Amino acid sequence: EILGESLGKRTKIMCIGPGGENLVKFAMIGGDTRAFGRTGMGAVMGSKKLKAIVAVGTKKVELAKPEEFKEYVKEVNETLMGIYTSQVFQELGTASNMNLYSITGELPIKYWRGTDFPEEDNISGATMREKYFKRRRHCYSCPIGCGKVITFGENELGLPKGDISGPEYETIASFGSLMDNPDLQKITKANYMCNDLGIDTVSTGGTIAFLMDLVNQGKITASDLDGVDLKFRNMEAVFQLIDKIAKKEGIGEILSKGSNAVGEHFGVDKEQIATINNSEVILHDMRATHGMAIAYGLSPHYGGSHNSCDMYMVSLGGSNEAVGMDMVLPHENSPEMAISAANTMAYRAFYSAYGMCVFANPPSETIARTIELGTGLHFDIERIKSTGKRVLALKRLFNLKMGFTRDMEHIPKILLTPLEGGSEGNVPDVNVLYPEFYKYLDWNPETGKPSKEVIKELELEDYSNF
Amino acid sequence: EILGESLGKRTKIMCIGPGGENLVKFAMIGGDTRAFGRTGMGAVMGSKKLKAIVAVGTKKVELAKPEEFKEYVKEVNETLMGIYTSQVFQELGTASNMNLYSITGELPIKYWRGTDFPEEDNISGATMREKYFKRRRHCYSCPIGCGKVITFGENELGLPKGDISGPEYETIASFGSLMDNPDLQKITKANYMCNDLGIDTVSTGGTIAFLMDLVNQGKITASDLDGVDLKFRNMEAVFQLIDKIAKKEGIGEILSKGSNAVGEHFGVDKEQIATINNSEVILHDMRATHGMAIAYGLSPHYGGSHNSCDMYMVSLGGSNEAVGMDMVLPHENSPEMAISAANTMAYRAFYSAYGMCVFANPPSETIARTIELGTGLHFDIERIKSTGKRVLALKRLFNLKMGFTRDMEHIPKILLTPLEGGSEGNVPDVNVLYPEFYKYLDWNPETGKPSKEVIKELELEDYSNF
Structure with a gap:
């Protein structure tokens, strides 16, 4: 903030916190309004002794057809706000579907083993909106504003009484149902601490919930955790561990390496740890929505990303046939599911390159048109599709070069064990x-x-010589 | 039931209850799984001394291309289930949007004057599903099954301990937020009583909530209501009045004529009664979603119907551009809103003639195709549109012949008074x-x-000679 103010209004900052400085494996990079949480990029910055990157904009972006572009974007924004999910995200945020996920089993409960969490209303986007809402938080130029600034006023949690960030769905599930915790204020405190300390909420929550599971099974006790009395629902213990992780204090040293290191330390069967390729998985249970097996197992950010292949949305009606993201019902195990997931992953790879959020889904042809008006290049749906496949293949080539092998795609048994709850044994x-x-x-x-x-078709020969 | 069993399995019944027999103005006709609630059709049957209509099917429906039709319907059903709202209706039923409606002000509170009903989670479709759900109830051949059969087990409300019908959104709002009542079990009892006695839940709830409003303002007391201690939240009093209405007992005689008769009896300004053309309005507040002003004011079932013009859905992203049901944001007062509403009303007029539910919305061209395969007639989107406009105009001509004048379209002040709640003064x-x-x-x-x-274009000359 100090850096930002000294450089004027058009400044944007990315920085790390103690987590990144201390090389916590899942340290995050904080942006002005959003966090780059997953896959430990904060530790990469930390290892390079890079505290922050400050960008000051001085030049204008030249557009091919500036007037038409401006007009057209207005139109696209209107179309976008006409979509049901846009309106729901605007009103209720990313945790809008808490009820539905609870009923279908998409919401993970008690470290992926539970089937019943009747208090999901307490931690829903609707509750956050109704009880604590102050205003929306929009990313740059977004008409939706799914982010929520909230306030608890005077509180006993040690949180500022003014504006604070409302936690997003993944964080709510991590520190909520996954820990059997129905207290939204305590989830918000965990979120606040992680943001402040610069560590990822999904991996932090996943690692601590894994410990709760071990305590619950009697495999470890407080004495294994520097005396911290961890168990499901005990959020005071969670706050203590978050602090230890970021500071690598005592047991925090091991926890800061994530669930697999913890499992190794305590001699736990790897099949009982909810990670894929060393990364704590995201909170959309693949037993409820099978396309997520591909998202977690095969996407460029192994284990970690729902946004790189949001099949949980596609199977819920968020399909986009124009680019081959075909609707496939959530419990199918069919070639069609795999194909739809591949096309979804390619489309989202294009989306990343284009700089677009997966929650904003105007028709693909309107996106092509914005590229035409912005760059002057010819663009259409076919080119979107080939660009997506190209980016996706390029990411795969990069990963291969960095040592990827297919055994990293392994999904542990804990995530494939049928449950009697909402996913009904699927x-x-x-x-x-x-x-x-x-x-x-x-x-x-x-x-x-x-x-x-x-490789030839996608013109990637230069990147495949290995 | 006795009639049905005596005639075999393929029997369908429509019948009236005491409400219809006693000519309650808003008596309903009960079907096997659904009720024809609105506009007092039960009283029409009652006045003709017609207790029930039993239909026994013996002949087959001949289809133009039976095999193709069957295959195609399977495909359309799959498409239908790929739509987000279909899945939500299947899981959560018609009261799925309780949170959203509460936040946007679409949910009416305390007889259309309230702005805050924090207990909406207690009466939501999600709560019904999670606490009391037994199974889905599908209308004939519907893949969605938005109806919910529920059970309370042993209970102190005097309801059967076995299967009972879960109340739908309109009923929940009528006997819930409109009465400031957060008790879903008591709403269910009111629903059960109305169904059993054969009276419409929306008009019954609306009339009683109006009385609560009068009590609240000190305009009437228990002594005006045969000693019944009516006030907001007192559902015991509501149960007593429901019984009196169906039996036309004491004050029930006047209540059985609806809100306007009650208002006249107690000398209340008509502008403070939430009726349009004598009918208690449906529970989607037009201040939150302006297209509903047209739905309530101008649709063939004056005052009464959301389904004849579901602009609350269109403005929430349920648009269908192919037939001119264009997305218009809920707070607009524009020509576009009026045009979209007119097209929506025409499309739903076609839907009625086609025999389709407004909650099931496969693409219009697939509907045209089913008609082609079923009847052998050429059908396409243009013909759907002209058929819709024709049915709509025909209904208008019928209404005119029956004495309709445009002053019946009047919307009372109580529904147009800005509120500070979710509708934010709109x-x-x-x-x-x-x-x-x-x-x-x-x-x-x-x-x-x-x-x-x-009239000429729609070939309605034969029906317009007056």
């Missing part, structure tokens, strides 16, 4: 979904590498 | 919406009659 079948995904994209199922033909 | 502007509606359809704004040109 599980994704990776023996169907994975091969069909590779087949559709024409990637080699042994090595994981895109085929020569694909 | 009100629909009928001085824009009404004229634009008439202009777009080319109906005469003085008489309300479709123009000669329209």
